[in-house]
Amino acid sequence: MASAAATSGSISSHSLISLDARAALIGSVRHLEASIVPSTFNCPSQRRWAVKPLHAVEPARRNDSVAPLAAAPATMAEAVVEEKGRGREEEEKVDYDQLARKLENASPLEIMDKALEKFGSDIAIAFSGAEDVALIEYARLTGRPFRVFSLDTGRLNPETYRFFDAVEKHYGIHIEYMFPDAGEVQALVRSKGLFSFYEDGHQECCGVRKVRPLRRALKGLRAWITGQRKDQSPGTRAQIPVVQGAKVIQLDMQVDPSFEGMDGGIGSLIKWNPVANVEGKDIWNFLRTMDVPVNSLHSQGYVSIGCEPCTRPVLPGQHEREGRWWWEDAKSKECGLHKGNTSQEEAQKLGTNGNGAAAVNGNGAAAVNSVNGIPDIFETQAIVNLSRPGIENLLRLENRREPWLVVLYAPWCPFCQGMEASYVELAEKLSGTGIKVGKFRADGDQKTFAQQQLQLGSFPTILFFPKHASRPIKYPSERRDVDSLLAFINALR
Numbered sequence: 001m002a003s004a005a006a007t008s009g010s011i012s013s014h015s016l017i018s019l020d021a022r023a024a025l026i027g028s029v030r031h032l033e034a035s036i037v038p039s040t041f042n043c044p045s046q047r048r049w050a051v052k053p054l055h056a057v058e059p060a061r062r063n064d065s066v067a068p069l070a071a072a073p074a075t076m077a078e079a080v081v082e083e084k085g086r087g088r089e090e091e092e093k094v095d096y097d098q099l100a101r102k103l104e105n106a107s108p109l110e111i112m113d114k115a116l117e118k119f120g121s122d123i124a125i126a127f128s129g130a131e132d133v134a135l136i137e138y139a140r141l142t143g144r145p146f147r148v149f150s151l152d153t154g155r156l157n158p159e160t161y162r163f164f165d166a167v168e169k170h171y172g173i174h175i176e177y178m179f180p181d182a183g184e185v186q187a188l189v190r191s192k193g194l195f196s197f198y199e200d201g202h203q204e205c206c207g208v209r210k211v212r213p214l215r216r217a218l219k220g221l222r223a224w225i226t227g228q229r230k231d232q233s234p235g236t237r238a239q240i241p242v243v244q245g246a247k248v249i250q251l252d253m254q255v256d257p258s259f260e261g262m263d264g265g266i267g268s269l270i271k272w273n274p275v276a277n278v279e280g281k282d283i284w285n286f287l288r289t290m291d292v293p294v295n296s297l298h299s300q301g302y303v304s305i306g307c308e309p310c311t312r313p314v315l316p317g318q319h320e321r322e323g324r325w326w327w328e329d330a331k332s333k334e335c336g337l338h339k340g341n342t343s344q345e346e347a348q349k350l351g352t353n354g355n356g357a358a359a360v361n362g363n364g365a366a367a368v369n370s371v372n373g374i375p376d377i378f379e380t381q382a383i384v385n386l387s388r389p390g391i392e393n394l395l396r397l398e399n400r401r402e403p404w405l406v407v408l409y410a411p412w413c414p415f416c417q418g419m420e421a422s423y424v425e426l427a428e429k430l431s432g433t434g435i436k437v438g439k440f441r442a443d444g445d446q447k448t449f450a451q452q453q454l455q456l457g458s459f460p461t462i463l464f465f466p467k468h469a470s471r472p473i474k475y476p477s478e479r480r481d482v483d484s485l486l487a488f489i490n491a492l493r
Helices: 072-078 088-092 096-102 108-122 133-142 158-171 182-192 203-218 280-289 296-300 388-396 414-418 420-430 444-453 482-492
Strands: 031-039 048-055 123-126 148-151 176-178 223-225 242-244 247-249 253-255 270-272 404-409 436-441 461-465
Touching: 108 123, 108 133, 108 223, 108 270, 123 133, 133 158, 133 280, 148 203, 158 296, 176 203, 182 203, 388 404, 388 436, 388 444, 404 420, 414 420, 420 436, 420 482, 436 444, 461 482
Parallel strands: 123 148, 123 223, 148 176, 223 270, 242 253, 404 436
Antiparallel strands: 031 048, 242 247, 253 270, 404 461
16 A cells, blocks of 8 residues: 555645644644644745644554544644634534525636635645646635645555655645555455455445545545536536535535534535536646646546546547446446435436336337436437337347447436437438437336347447347447447448
């Protein structure tokens, strides 16, 4: 679990903690003296106040778990510096629903500034080692002090560790690294091996290496800042909910439904998503404009970056999250850090009409374009919407008048959504060429049938029905761009 970016546990409070002090990781500072020292690090035009550490717990050795956090929340609360004469009780009365509405159309910089202003040393940026370095740049631009933490799972790519080091040097900060419990990792590996996630899913390993370390980190905070974007995973992040009281608001800030802050209890932690409404291309334009260091894996085709065994480059036509846990079903593409995103989605993913079956009209075509609020995809006159009887008839025919290309899909699947543009373009190119292009919704009640009769493994699955053969041929590649699909068709027709 060696990390090239290890800093012997030095706290990375950017201008909040004296740089000469070697403090413990997030949440593990036991005794802090609330003596005030002026700090102008990285904000020379403003006089800022910082908390000076008196006693700090030395971090455990790299092969041990982080220091216990039992005593952290109470003493961390005592260390809060009251800026602008505003007390803790007054801050707790903030109407976050109202604030979220106010920030609905705000820029990432404005949202970041408001987050840092409101929470001071009790908020930190969660940095994954990918394009969310934009968060650190936005924080720098506010001129306010800020903290950054990251989860070192022990299985990150070497390029990611080098990137951590480059970011620390570029911004003059120390990232606060959180590590998994050594005993838990040892028990998991000894009982199930190093790559058990390929067999029984990634949730157990992520729970040990990511979720529980994050839980310890957040216990020492009142708010955290993430790089979630709505376009990252249409199936689970398209709405990124903000939950306040009984209301659900689709904005840039939320009461975290999964984790607790230093005050304890659900609702004690606020999650800020400054770039929720920003598209990936705009994030990259920002990074290039500001000349910010980036992870070298991005130049190798990686978009979403996690642990080395569970991350790979994406191919043309694939959604960015398809490079994560690619052996699993599309609905499992969250590691648990943002578990609250999927709570409402799971109730909808079984399909339509209450039981997952698409409504069918007398002509055998689907009769609705949206079910349970999930819009259908591949909507164009060039694509035939096949019903269950329609696809069964296609299977039975041994001599068809024309060959067919059919995609088995689920409208909630982010990878189906990711290939929509290329599949629609392909259908329009093939229009009038003698090749029919169709779609069949294969989730819900249709999934078992599709698995048994149509070779469905995961969504999307693409089949080619030749003109003079009964059994369809499954497209073997994950390249779903127009040129790759055309090459497949031309090789078979």
